[in-house]
Amino acid sequence: MTDGAHDPDDLAALREASDVLGIDGLLSAGERDTRDRVRAFVDAEIRPHVAEWFDRGVFPAELAPALGRLGVLGMTLDGYGCRHASAVQYGLAALELEAGDSGIRTFVSVQGSLAMGSIHRWGSDAQKEEWLPRMAAGEVIGSFALTEPGAGSDPGSMTTYARRDGSDWIIEGAKRWIGLASIAQVAVVWAQTDEGVRGFLVPTDAPGLDIAVLEPKGSMRASVQTQLTFDRVRVPASTLLPGARGLRGPFSALNEARYGIVWGALGAARDSYEAALRHALRREQFGRKIAGFQLTQRKLVDMVVELQKSGLLALQIGRAKDAGTLTPAMVSLGKLNNVREAIAIAREARTILGGEGVLLENPPIRHAANLESVRTYEGTDEVHTLILGQHLTGLSAFR
Structure with a gap:
């Protein structure tokens, strides 16, 4: 562009510039392929409609079979029509789904991590055969x-x-x-x-x-x-699920869902940041693009700093999960940090959009509202703080 500003319509170039640490280069070709397939699905099937769904207060249940064909339902499970993908591949899928909307990623989490995960881990062979193939296909919710x-x-x-x-x-x-x-x-x-x-x-x-x-x-x-x-x-x-006795049964599923949130919140934050960046590169006030103002640049920089840190945190946790070294404290740290930072990013992004930021055609305000729920479910900030506190001191503050 003649004034030297980045092109707001060249999203690939904006993403490359925003990946200051080169996190994309830490992903394998297969991981990037998974991310790109889910990203394309979100762009085609979710973005054009999500503001209307949010405004009307409806969940598009008709998406379930399409998500099944995409291979994201029970994505990390083995057999029964499930893909047996890696934890990092699932995390990247969760990120892209929540960049569309938290409600869509939550559907995939409830279906795949909580419901299917419980049946797969604790169910009988007959229960697995009865439910999992149809749930993986999105035929049964x-x-x-x-x-x-x-x-x-x-x-x-x-x-x-x-x-x-x-x-x-x-x-x-x-x-x-x-x-x-x-x-x-x-x-x-x-x-x-x-x-x-x-x-x-x-x-x-x-x-x-x-x-x-x-x-x-x-x-x-x-x-x-x-x-x-x-x-x-x-x-x-x-x-009756024959293998589940005690709270270990539901907690094992909750840890899977919490892991997905570590990545998913990053998607909502990234989508909010990108909306703010593109707006700032288009919007002119006082005779110049607002992206050229110092205060706007500071907001954008602060968002990218936290996005990059949160991205590295999610990737480290995903690699640990794939290696079999993941601990509940790691998941709590990721969920606590990434959701907290995602809310701050969504709120700050809304300020860059000014009055336009309260319109649902612009995603930051929707993401900010959704993330209040994400912050609460699968363990509040307080719960994850105390899990980490017990990890650090050896003393439980719960009872």
């Missing part, structure tokens, strides 16, 4: 019911109870903030029993199960969250 009205950060205090009745189980209680349940065919339900916490595969049309959609919401509007009420819901013994 699953849900994961752990959080309760009175038990969020402390799942050990859950009051939903399952008792034996002959060869069946009867479940009573309530779950809240449960993703996808109103559009799902099966829910992985965690309940107290005389044997400790157990997991059940409950059909969502089971008699006595009431599912209410939680709305209206100011965040995660292109997603669906629900409350489940169990009024003597009877399920056969074949629905």
Whole structure:
């Protein structure tokens, strides 16, 4: 361009300039191919519609089969139609999906990491054969019911109870903030029993199960969250996940979901930054592009510094997961940092867009709203701070 400014329409060049540390060069060809395929899907299938979905407060359930064909449902699982991709490949997919919208990445996480992951790890061979191939294809949607009205950060205090009745189980209680349940065919339900916490595969049309959609919401509007009420819901013994006993069952799935958030939040932050950068390169005030003003450049630089640091953090955690050396403290550090920084980036990006930044055609305000939910679910800032505090001191501050 004649004034020396970068071309706001050359997104590839802007991304290359923004990758100051050359993180892209740390990825393998296969990892970049995965990222690029998911990025192309988001550009074609999500970006043109997401502002409308968010505004109307609807989740596009029709995307499920397309996400299945893309290979991102249960992406890291082995067999049953799953891709058995690496942790880094899944992380890059989560990043690109959340660059579209947190609600879309959350669907993939609930379906693949929470519901499918629980069945794959703790289910019987018959349960795996029954559910996983159809869930991987997006033909069946699953849900994961752990959080309760009175038990969020402390799942050990859950009051939903399952008792034996002959060869069946009867479940009573309530779950809240449960993703996808109103559009799902099966829910992985965690309940107290005389044997400790157990997991059940409950059909969502089971008699006595009431599912209410939680709305209206100011965040995660292109997603669906629900409350489940169990009024003597009877399920056969074949629905019990035989391998899961105690809180280790749901916690193993939560760690998988938290890992996806480490990368996903980075996508929302990057998309916000890029919207701000491109606007600043187009917008003129006082006779010059606002990208040339010192205060604007400082905002952009601060965003890139945190994006690059968060990207290295996500990649290190992904490499550790692939190497089998990942620890819960690593995941907590990644989730705590990357979501916190992503919110700050989205909010700062909105300021560069000025009044235009409150329009849903510009993504920062939508990402900022969504990230408030991401910051809360799969462990709040406070929970992850205390997990790290216990790791550092050896002392638990929870009880």
